[in-house]
Amino acid sequence: MKHYHFESKPVAQASAIVSGPHYRFTILTDRLIRYEWSHDGKFEDRASTFAINRDFPVPKFQVLDRSDELEIINDHFHLSYDKKKFSPSGLLCSFSSKITLWGAQWRYGLDTDRRENLGGTARTLDEVDGRCDVGNGILSKFGYAALDDSESMLFDGHGFVAGRRPGDRIDGYLFCHGHDYRGAIKDFYKVSGKQPVLPRWALGNWWSRYYNYHEDEYVSLMDEFKSKGIPLSVAVIDMDWHMVGDPQVPHAGWTGYTWDKKLFPNPENFGRELHSRNLKITLNDHPHAGVHHHEDSYEEMAKFLGHDTSKKNPILFDPTTPKFMEAYMNILHRNIEKVACDFWWIDWQQGSHTKVPGIDPLWLLNHFHFVDNALDGKLPLIFSRYAGPGSHRYPVGFSGDSITTWASLEFQPEFTATASNIGYGWWSHDLGGHFGGHRDDELVTRWVQFGVFSPIFRLHSSNSRWTSKEPWLYRKESEEIIENFMRFRHRMIPYLYTRNILASTEDEPLVQPMYWLFPEIGEAYQVPNQYFFGSELIVAPIVKPRDKRTNLGYVKVWLPPMHRHVDIFTGTVYDGNRELNMYRPLHEIPVLAHEGSIIPLDANEKPGNGGLNPEAFEVLVVVGRNGQTSVLEDPADDSEQVKKESPQNNERGSLIQYKQEEGELTAHVTGRTWTFRFLSLTETPKDLKITVDGQDRTKDARISISTFPATPSLLVHVPPALHKEKYTITISLGKTPQLGVISHRERIEKLLLDYQTEFEIKDKIWSIVDDTDSAVNVRIGKLMSLSVDETLTEPIAELLLSDVRGMHL
Template identity: 45%
Template sequence: MTLAAYHVPDFDSVADEAAVVRGDTYRFTVLTPRLVRAEYDPDGEFEDRPSQVFWYRDQPVPDFTVEETDQRIAIETDALRLQYERGEPFSAETLSAHVRELGTVWHYGDADDGNMGGTVRTLDRVEGSTDLEPGLLGGDGWTVVDDSESLVFEDDGWVTPRDAPRKYEDLYLFGYGHDYLDCLNDFTAVAGDVPMVPRWALGNWWSRYEDYSADELQELMERFREEDLPLSVCVIDMDWHVVDNAFHGGWTGWSWNRDLFPDPEGFVDWLHESGLKTTLNLHPAEGVYPHEDCYDALAEHMGIDPASETPIPFDASDDTFLRGYFEHVIDPLEDEDGVDFWWIDWQQWEESPEMEGLDPLWALNHLHALDRTRDGRRPFILSRWGGLGGHRYPVGFSGDAYISWDSLAFQPYLTSTGSNVDFGWWSHDIGGHFGGTGTPTGFGELYARWAQFGTFSPINRFHTGNIDYIDKRPWTFEPTVREALGDAMRRRHELVPYLYTMAWHNHDEGVPLVRPMYYPHPDTELAYHVPQQYYFGSELLAAPYVSERADDTNLARQTVWLPEGEWYDFESGDRYDGGLEACYGDLSDTPVFAKAGAIVPQDGDPGFGDVDNPETLRVLAFPGADNTFELYEDDGTSQAYLDGEYATTTLRQSYESGRLEFTVEAATGALEHVPDTRDLELCFRGLREHVDVAVRGGEETIEYDAETSTQIVRIDDHSSDESVTVTLTTDAPTLRAPGSGRLARTKAILRHLELPARSKQRIEEYATAFLDGRRSDLTWLDNFAEVATGEQLRAIVETLCDVGVAHLDNADGERLLLWNDDGRTDVTYRLSTFERGGVPLAVEGETERGPLPGLEIVELDDLAGEDWTLTVEYADAGSVTFDGEGVADRYEGDVR
């Protein structure tokens, strides 16, 4: 028996012969101008079957030329020149390629030191950061994927070892220079597209490892609704099934625990009626035992007498077992009980004893994703990363995270870097799984910050381990934390229209939702040294707070690099120029910025269990540039989008300094997926109050929100198949609001500082004089040397001036960022290195000092065998000292 037809993808693995250059023992396939497959096979047989990674080698044949002599062959495209000594095994002397864009040369066997990383299988047993596997992007302009040992698919749809000769090699050379997005786009062309995730997956998920009963879960879900805390997925961890049995330890199970869930179908129906989807947790490693409901059917399928009660082991290599696993174990739980998808919590061995090279995790991910397509649904699972090609099986479960600030600080970097293998749909344990104190005060701040990151991450799954003293229900926390959690959850559901459109871009173009800063800024060195910030879709930049507040300031701090141009605080509408910014915020703040001209569609009336295409479409638009945004909508669940069954609505902005024209064009495409009429709420953020507003195509009401500098134009019952245009004009020099600026931000910081109130008033007066030019230096800070700590002075100066320092320590290295855009001479630094043990080095030149430089990136990993300290002094009024342990003079804690 073989796998079912829907478990076998439509491969197209044989390349066009016109793209192939071959000899007796070598074959090169020019897949794109910058992607070449290189094979060496002493037997001259080569491999045309699809591998676990590469499925679609039949690509349009690019332009290339071939130069041949008796000794050498050269293949040349617009981007690459590959040279090979004919007939020789691959070596540094026989195989090389020149990448034209950067002028770099790859030789076979070169260390990929410039690789920018990919992702990691799991964060289990990891606290803080960890090394990542290699990715597809290289700072030197090239990367190589060695596919020689991956399994290949037989005609029956299942994998087998290649059985290739000893010196066989199968390499894929990616020579994309710094065209990172083109690399991802071409990779998905040959390895398969990222499927559209279901729309409901983009809301908030609730998960806890707990032996909930159906009644307890129903009561909990109703409480979330009462608290106006929207959810879209209810996760049921492993205690859904029988765990107390005589056969094994209880982790594996396939039968509902009827003591907890006496009516599973009825309970899942209730979840669906409430607008919630559900998943069940699986640990398949122990196989199927006689006590399971599905045992008799699977035993008969496997040719086993059920009366023998012979255990059926889990065997990822056996296609007969695998077909029975789905038809008799998995599918009935979906078809009869209504389970929507599966959380595959595989934590066991990485190779199958029955087939060399087969990772059971990969097998489960591959087949579970495809199994959903049997009734037209989208491939969708929750599981750990199973290796390159895992982008075809969203979404990723990053594993059991430790509850710590270090773990939170690593997750933005892990998420953005995962995009380098197009594995963008990460789901983290929001709030962590292991460890922590659980105290409402000590844990509350960390939890709120994690939730804010979750809002601006791919999948937002709140999760808790089975620890009685860790309680993440938002209403159990003090009001400030509770409010921050509620704001984060509601904002997430507001963003679903934007997120879903980005999911379409990920499918259509290979562009992940979370994007490292170097994707659009590959030639800017700073873009590679800001690991805790990222582009969140095409319009936004996020840099969530990932360290706790400082005692002296009562504020969290995050260093943010805003690329050249104009930016707006997503919430307040405050305007920023490009450059490095030190952001300080209380628990209600999350550093998220919109680029000039940004257009962000939202759900204007999100509800519990409701992530459908919105009846009230809110659009946030920011001045400063022209822009177009295509809002994407479909049925949210099926694969009909592959046949063009979707609708788009163009949102278009034209901007001049005194005039902004914004058009919501008529929806086009499959209009059955768009409400016939919608309430439009067009919010023009960052604009001045008194402007003229004209609307063509609808009746409007207009109001102004001074707190966020937002002109709000409401148009009720707008027909989706008609366009509407709003024009805002002013006689003033610009439509843009004056902006609260540095003084307002300084005053906001002063409110939080542990300083005498009179001192705060005097600092405000001095700061006002400094900003309006009546004082040009910072010597006035001396007046507060006795009352202000170094960390407080740092917050004041970094807010008033474009000057600062940040210590960044992550998996990609430890470094210092020093910047001084204002060229100030009254903010100075001293960087000293020491032998291990604290003995100062006496050699001249090992202490740097002077005014902070305009921009300097100090790679601390280069100080091998040495300790270091950095002291920054503010106009002789006070200083802050940092070292590798995160200990500071007059301030304790790692400075980020």
């Protein structure tokens, strides 16, 4: 198994270690301590599933070593130990004011810090209808968090795995980062390894259903999506790709490695057909039942393993044996991959035990499948369940069988954001629900909207004839919304792929809780379902049914003190540093970009399958603050047209910068057509100037400038500069341009028109809105004093109060 060896540096510098007969402390960074106790004085230097790196520059610290007490001190912590077996009274750590302002103190073994721990994630959402326990992460309001690594699986240094030594042992890590949550996560990734870069296609729309498709039916379905202009990138084939209920199968049928020829008479051609449509293929695998005599690869595996086939006994699943795992990967799975499989959906659900204590089969499967998927030099990917700290190295995560209820949807945004507290950045959920619940088109629509702004978008359902997630199976309103949001997901891939690269290189998960950036502001902890989606966007999914009278759903939103924010779908400008309820019809959710945001999109309103590099870009820009972004690409993801227009080096990037004081946007771009949409600019600046490679092109007939009142914005369209591979676009808006002051009169009128309520109430509300001679605060007072349900007046107040500059409108 040497070819499965992966890079690690598990042995710490000797000068970072303070040890005695039964204890060992390793100062890994200036705020991260490893603490170990062993009954026999033997300590562990092999990599574990959590800790694969411990060899770091040694930080400064001092040691006070007395006969009955050991102290380790630096600028951030003061550890005290009585040299006995670890206990709450004998091992404690105090922190400087740089860590906490209230003098919190960690004591080994006490559970008091769990109260303020900000959570981690869970192995599965199977059978979870609403909330579940997400355990501990490495972030806490107390400023410290301990991670127990005493029982995790180890790597033996030769490409395989091993259990822990028997006996009484403690192996833990104390994160002492205070409210520097990002600093804690960076140290976590130092020790546990970085998030890998996902292939670009993984960021598009995945189609999945537990259903016994015939191969022709599946291909026809993919073509129907294409005919409707709905892009896909991954075709998931659940367990019915292999024989399940065939008389030859001597077990329950969940495990299988032989194509069901009744459903897939020509699997090789099936694979070619999907690949020709720019789709990647993943097959579901439940390996627990082993390899039985009816499987195509049984004889070949048996020969390799020396297994007696005379009585047709099965080859048992034994992941703790290197030779079995070699046959499992290089024979059993490779034979199927050669036919039609790009990566595996590892659907292990049989617990965490093997015949070797400490070796979790899920951990082992995740590791070897991921490493194996990278052997041909491609970016590896698996689709599997979370196995514990360190699982972020093996994306993508399958969160399990969602129950189709509002309670399930309501928990998933928080669940996804909180997972970043244990470094787990790439969850994929059963969007729309797998089973249970009841038909609710609104629920599925809201679930899809959340899914578009979640790490991985994957529609899924059970084999029920009533639950399949084709958009055209829903009422017309939902159908159109789902289709539009799925198209927008593929339009976002330029943004997502760049954030994907930065998630790995800069240790910035795509989804981050609000308190990561604002740890000292209490409101940041009160909106668990609201999160940063990359550095530019704040997303607040709507996860409750809409009101039947207003036809509006709502979500509580906290706007951080980052000046103003713009809803990218409506153009509404909001002042920051406040809480409010945001109301939206079914076709909208709040997605907010702060001043200085730059968001690259695919300009194609109906992108094709696979999420290839765009042939044209649309870039959303929010003026008001300086901003900068990169658009990173791999030329391997180019279409034939893009290859003609762009440089074909190994790494390609465009750099877009905006300077507020000068009102100038500069884009160093790589070929193709670029369009810049300046959100919430309602007029064309008088002194607008556009240059390409230094030449004034403001009056060039090929450059178009327009505004869009429906979604207020200024659009500047720049065609390719003589098909150059690289060129520079400069757009000057004039000194210190500001977001426009938006009148919401027309939007409010549309809202009221749709209200299912008395005409008299509508008239009263409109008379207040229409009273432009009165100040907004006066109108708000009148609005609130109406003897009507606030559900009817709050959506109006939200718009009137969105931007203090508009108080006179």
